[in-house]
């Protein structure tokens with residue numbers, strides 16, 4: 001039996017510039033910290049306040065824990081789940097890169113007993129799961145798939161970010177299953193992505209309602225810059241959005257979406273749901 005249906009709310013807690021992908025190869029840690037300009041520190045209190053009594057999963061970019069050690073402490077103290085997004089934000093589909101990144105995050109991960117992983121850009125290879133298991137993870141949420149799927153990948157559970165399968169097909173759920181034209185052409189709408197939330201928020205609520213009525217617990221992603229606004233966000237992103245218009249939905253303020261979500265839907269962290277699902 002599935003646990004009681006609810007929205008599994010996740011926040012990929014990353015610097016505002018992660019969105020642009022323009023700084024993926026910026027290797028100087030202090031330059032990345034300067035670029036963030038204190039945003040990830042300033043955003044945490046308003047976001048925690050917005051959540052109120054509701055609990056979510058925060059997948060943290062590990063270097064934020066180095067910049068501002070109070071950020072992970074505040075997340076945990078407020079009763080939320082803390083997970084790993086990556087140590088430094090960039091694609092980690094390549095398992096060699098992923099292994100290096102996992103090693104770079106060992107110290108804070110073991111301090112906080114981290115067990116959940118969300119791959120950057122929801123991009124992961126099948127070969128990554130044994131690495132995650134070895135690094136002490138019990139679950140990952142790093143592919144897109146229809147709600148209701150809880151997959152066993154060796155010793156690691158995969159709890160996918162939600163899609164809606166328009167043709168009702170049962171696709172192969174091997175990684176990678178990122179947000180791609182292939183996914184869309186296969187008839188899957190990745191509505192758990194904050195891209196879709198930005199594009200069609202009202203429709204997303206209707207989908208969530210339908211899924212929950214069907215006893216499912218959809219997984220959705222939000223980002224800190226969608227809930228608390230970085231300074232001069234749109235001006236700084238203008239060039240990126242002009243070059244890549246598909247970035248636009250990520251730049252929208254989604255605080256009202258979150259408020260409406262919390263008002264009308266039960267939510268929980270992914271880890272809580274997983275524990276209930278396994279024990280059931």
Ligand SMILES: [Zn+2]
Pocket residue numbers: 012014018085089120121
């Ligand atoms: Zn990310």
